[in-house]
Amino acid sequence: MAKITVRAAEQKEFVRIFSGVCNWNSVWERWNDMVILFADTILNSVDLNHREKREAEYQAVARKYKPEELAQFSRLFGEMVEQLERNPFQDFLGSMYMELGIGSSMHGQFFTPFGVCQMMANTSLQEKVVREQLDRHGYISIHDCACGAGATLIAAAERLHEMGVNYQERALFTGQDLDTVVARMCYIQLSMIGCAGHVRIGDSLMNPDAYDVLLGDGTEDTWILPMTYLSQVWQGRLLARYFDRYAFRAPKQPPDKEPQKSREVKQHGSKPGGGLQLSFFE
Numbered sequence: 001m002a003k004i005t006v007r008a009a010e011q012k013e014f015v016r017i018f019s020g021v022c023n024w025n026s027v028w029e030r031w032n033d034m035v036i037l038f039a040d041t042i043l044n045s046v047d048l049n050h051r052e053k054r055e056a057e058y059q060a061v062a063r064k065y066k067p068e069e070l071a072q073f074s075r076l077f078g079e080m081v082e083q084l085e086r087n088p089f090q091d092f093l094g095s096m097y098m099e100l101g102i103g104s105s106m107h108g109q110f111f112t113p114f115g116v117c118q119m120m121a122n123t124s125l126q127e128k129v130v131r132e133q134l135d136r137h138g139y140i141s142i143h144d145c146a147c148g149a150g151a152t153l154i155a156a157a158e159r160l161h162e163m164g165v166n167y168q169e170r171a172l173f174t175g176q177d178l179d180t181v182v183a184r185m186c187y188i189q190l191s192m193i194g195c196a197g198h199v200r201i202g203d204s205l206m207n208p209d210a211y212d213v214l215l216g217d218g219t220e221d222t223w224i225l226p227m228t229y230l231s232q233v234w235q236g237r238l239l240a241r242y243f244d245r246y247a248f249r250a251p252k253q254p255p256d257k258e259p260q261k262s263r264e265v266k267q268h269g270s271k272p273g274g275g276l277q278l279s280f281f282e
Contacts, residue, residue: 021072033061039184042191046229050220088193089158093185094149117155125159139170141213145204147175150186169233173197176204187223196227196234214241
């Protein structure tokens with residue numbers, strides 16, 4: 001394996017703990033197991049859909065390690081949370097992934113530097129346009145069809161924060177990536193900084209995330225971010241969307257009668273799917 005070069009003090013501490021987890025398996029396997037443990041724990045705390053399958057996956061990973069080794073994973077989670085509390089707007093897991101040589105040397109993956117992601121977010125999220133969309137729809141939706149560890153979506157959240165926009169309540173973040181590991185890394189980081197929305201695992205070209213931007217598709221490959229469930233604001237929008245889709249449908253008319261004009265249903269709050277749609281490519 002290539003020599004690990006770690007630049008920041010917080011990265012050194014994370015690497016120190018990570019290196020102490022065990023010495024019998026590869027760096028890639030340890031990282032993959034860590035991501036599974038983190039992501040399954042987060043989603044199972046708020047979402048009952050497909051929970052049993054995720055729990056089985058969690059237990060399968062946990063059985064590979066001794067109790068003291070599992071405790072090291074808990075320390076890693078705490079270290080990650082601490083770093084994201086200090087600075088929510090960073091690609092912490094993505095930077096560690098690259099520093100450990102997992103992406104570049106093993107899989108040919110190179111994440112876009114966070115500074116470039118910030119530049120893209122600043123260019124795409126023009127304040128005038130954002131304000132107009134917020135006034136019209138209540139919130140905006142931001143999509144990254146090749147999200148990686150979520151750097152561009154995190155940069156978009158930072159851009160909104162700099163505008164004075166509460167991104168936790170007024171932006172819906174959706175991402176998709178073919179790589180299961182990095183998609184879950186994105187899910188973990190967006191969860192930690194309080195974004196609402198979902199991350200979908202899949203091929204954006206063959207099976208794009210073209211489902212309801214607010215409801216998702218309900219499959220096990222779509223990971224709903226906790227803020228979507230925990231925020232009363234987003235729960236209200238979800239409820240309004242359910243009523244709009246399932247409760248207020250015009251009744252079917254007999255073929256020998258002219259259809260009646262359906263009464264207009266006013267939707268309170270935002271218009272799902274009507275916000276600013278952005279696509280970022282890493």
